[in-house]
Amino acid sequence: xxxxxxxxxxxxxxxxxxxxxxxxxxxxxxxxxxxxxxxxxxxxxxxxxxxxxxxxxxxxxxxxxxxxxxxxxxxxxxxxxxxxxxxxxxxxxxxxxxxxxxxxxxxx
Numbered sequence: 001x002x003x004x005x006x007x008x009x010x011x012x013x014x015x016x017x018x019x020x021x022x023x024x025x026x027x028x029x030x031x032x033x034x035x036x037x038x039x040x041x042x043x044x045x046x047x048x049x050x051x052x053x054x055x056x057x058x059x060x061x062x063x064x065x066x067x068x069x070x071x072x073x074x075x076x077x078x079x080x081x082x083x084x085x086x087x088x089x090x091x092x093x094x095x096x097x098x099x100x101x102x103x104x105x106x107x108x
Contacts, residue, residue, distance in 0.1 A: 024062070027069075031061035040087035041065065047091070
């Protein structure tokens with residue numbers, strides 16, 4: 001496993017290092033809060049949390065928030081809130097399309 005602190009053959013710690021960047025901490029806290037909201041980001045967070053666990057879901061949501069922020073910062077545009085229902089509909093469409101692709105590639 002990467003970044004294991006091993007000394008004398010004993011594992012001391014495998015936790016990730018603390019981040020001192022205030023922007024990273026702000027995005028991390030925003031991701032935690034987004035997980036409790038009825039938004040597309042909240043739905044994204046909850047879907048990942050059930051599959052990957054809370055720490056990885058928070059990190060992935062923070063990364064998504066960072067990408068959204070950067071895109072808006074560079075373009076100077078406004079954030080369009082798409083809502084939880086739209087996100088769920090698109091997710092269901094992706095799942096169905098992927099299942100259809102798998103089904104068409106299977107040969108009996």
